Each structure stands twice: as C-alpha cells, then as structure tokens.
Amino acid sequence: MKFEVPDQADFHPIYVMGLASVSYQMTGLGLYVALLEPFIVKSMRRVMAQIRDEKLKEEVDRFCRQEAQHYQQHERFNTVVLAHGYPGLAERIQVLREDFERFLNEESDRFRIGFVEGFEANTTQGALFLLSSGVLDHPKTQPQFGELFKWHMLEEIEHRNVAFDIYEHLFGGYLYRARMCWVAQSHMAKFIGDCTAIMSAADVERYGDVCRITMRNALEQFVARMVPRVRSMLPSYTPHAYEIPRRVATLSARFSAMAESTA
Numbered sequence: 001m002k003f004e005v006p007d008q009a010d011f012h013p014i015y016v017m018g019l020a021s022v023s024y025q026m027t028g029l030g031l032y033v034a035l036l037e038p039f040i041v042k043s044m045r046r047v048m049a050q051i052r053d054e055k056l057k058e059e060v061d062r063f064c065r066q067e068a069q070h071y072q073q074h075e076r077f078n079t080v081v082l083a084h085g086y087p088g089l090a091e092r093i094q095v096l097r098e099d100f101e102r103f104l105n106e107e108s109d110r111f112r113i114g115f116v117e118g119f120e121a122n123t124t125q126g127a128l129f130l131l132s133s134g135v136l137d138h139p140k141t142q143p144q145f146g147e148l149f150k151w152h153m154l155e156e157i158e159h160r161n162v163a164f165d166i167y168e169h170l171f172g173g174y175l176y177r178a179r180m181c182w183v184a185q186s187h188m189a190k191f192i193g194d195c196t197a198i199m200s201a202a203d204v205e206r207y208g209d210v211c212r213i214t215m216r217n218a219l220e221q222f223v224a225r226m227v228p229r230v231r232s233m234l235p236s237y238t239p240h241a242y243e244i245p246r247r248v249a250t251l252s253a254r255f256s257a258m259a260e261s262t263a
Contacts, residue, residue, distance in 0.1 A: 001151060002260055003073060006144045011080050013203050014210055018140035021217035024199055026149060027081055028192030030074045031093060033152075036119065036188075037071035039100040040064070043112035047170060050109075056165055063162040066155045077148055088198050096191055110171045117163040117177065118184030121232035124160040124239055127153035132245060154251050160239040178233040185229045 016023040041064045051057040082089070103112060130136060130153050136146040167177060196213060203211035231237060256262055 001069065001073060001255070001258065003076070003148050003151070004144050005076050006080060006142060008080055008083050011084070012142075013081075013084065013199060013207070015142040015145050016140075017135060017138045018210075020200060020203075020211050020213055021196075021220065022135065024196040024213070025192060026145070027199065028195040029188075030149075031078055031081070031195060032096065032188055032191050034071045034074045034078055035093070035096050035100055037067040037074075039104065039112075040067050040116050040119075042104060043109075043116055044166070047109050047113060047166070050170055051166065053169060056162075056169060059159070059162050060166055063159045066159055070152055070155070073148060073152075077145065084202075086199050086202050089195065092191070092194050092198060099187070110176070111180070113163070113167050113170065114177060114180030115184045115187075117167045118181035118232070119188060120156070120160065120163040121181055121237065121239065122185045122188070122229065123153075123156045124242065125231065127156040128242065128245075131157075131248065131251070150251065151255050154248065154255060157244060157248055158252070160242065164239050174235050178235075181229065181232045185232070 013027070014020050014023045016026050044060050044064050048057065048060060051060060103115065131150065135141065136150050136153075138146075200211050200213045
C-alpha cells in the first residue's frame with residue numbers, strides 16, 4: 001500500500017470525529033503497533049520450525065508479512081505526529097521499546113505467542129467495532145488517517161485466527177492464555193493512556209479545551225478497554241466464532257485494487 005501522509009502543516013491532533021478521546025486513542029495505538037508489530041514478526045519467526053501443520057505455517061507467514069506492512073506504514077504517519085514535539089513522549093516510547101526487547105531476550109516462546117494472541121484478541125474486537133461504527137468515515141475524521149486505520153483494521157480481521165491457532169497448536173492451556181490476554185491488553189492500555197496524558201496536556205496549551213480529556217472520557221475509555229479484555233478471557237472465546245459483515249469483503253476488494261502489490 002502507498003498511503004498519502006498528511007503534511008505537517010495540515011496535521012491537527014484531534015483528527016478522528018473532532019474528539020480528543022478517540023483521536024488520542026488512535027494515535028497511541030499507531031505509536032504502539034510501530035514497535036509491537038516487529039516484535040510479533042520476530043516472535044512468530046522464532047517458532048516457525050516448530051509448526052507441524054503446513055497450512056498453519058503458511059498462514060503464519062502471511063500474518064507476519066501483513067504485520068510488517070502495518071508497522072512500516074504507521075511509522076510514516078507517526079513521523080507527522082512526533083514532529084509536533086510532545087515533551088516526554090519520546091521517553092515513553094523508549095520504555096516501550098525496552099519492554100519488547102526484554103520480552104524477546106528474557107521471556108519464553110509461550111509468553112511471546114500468548115502475548116501476541118492477547119493483543120490480537122483485543123484488536124479483532126476493536127476492528128469489527130471501528131469498521132461498523134463509521135468512526136473512520138466521519139466528516140470530521142482526517143481522510144488520510146481514516147484510510148490507514150481502515151486498512152489496518154481490515155487486515156486485523158483477515159488474520160484474526162492465526163495467533164489463537166498457533167498458540168493452541170504449540171502450547172494450549174486456557175488459564176495461561178487468559179493470563180496473557182490480561183498482560184498484553186493491560187500493557188497496551190497503559191501505553192495508550194500514558195500517551196494520551198502526555199499529548200493532551202501539551203495540546204491543551206496549543207489548541208485549547210478541544211484537546212482536554214474529561215473524567216467522562218476516562219470512564220468511557222476504561223469501559224471500552226475492559227469489555228474486550230473480559231470477553232477474550234472467557235473459556236469459550238475463539239476468534240473462529242465471529243460473524244464477519246459483508247462490508248469487510250467489499251473493503252478488502254477496494255484496498256486490494258489500490259495496492260501496489262498483493263504478494
């Protein structure tokens with residue numbers, strides 16, 4: 001894909017629906033995945049030789065190639081965000097970088113694959129909600145960012161089963177999987193919450209109250225985080241049970257037609 005990145009002069013931090021809470025959530029997610037997804041690819045590649053099912057091995061390979069495209073695209077957009085100069089944001093991103101380096105160097109394959117599955121369990125639910133809500137098509141959503149996130153959310157739905165299937169194939173165990181859902185989703189939520197606080201504080205000074213996060217916003221975000229976390233921790237959870245709306249196939253065809261390559 002070759003998405004158009006907005007000029008720095010055209011960028012305003014409240015770019016989704018004109019709402020600070022949603023915009024900072026999406027920006028935090030974009031910053032998070034730029035470091036998470038290289039970790040996902042490395043974690044999956046490390047266990048590739050252990051996969052005994054050839055079909056699953058092919059799906060893991062495709063999954064890794066999608067994730068590699070995601071973080072490269074987000075890095076291009078993140079450059080625009082980071083050029084806004086947020087005091088303390090680079091330091092928080094460095095802590096995140098060190099977390100993933102530690103996970104790669106000190107944790108087990110089971111931890112890493114469980115972490116990836118916990119993240120994917122969350123993003124599948126978020127992707128289905130975002131694509132059905134119209135948030136990314138809203139008149140007050142900056143189109144370049146809307147297109148980027150629609151494409152990313154589409155591919156989260158496309159590969160929704162892979163991390164779950166490889167975890168079950170190689171390791172299994174409900175309690176450990178549930179624990180890693182909590183660990184991964186808490187890790188992401190903490191980073192996004194920290195980024196929101198950092199960016200909002202700086203932007204209120206620059207743009208006024210439109211960038212302020214209220215107590216109501218904070219409560220809504222807490223509920224929004226907890227629902228998918230609890231759902232993905234249930235013993236009955238499986239991404240194979242999702243019913244995928246027809247609009248997803250339509251969106252997939254549109255992005256495939258836009259792609260420079262579908263290899």
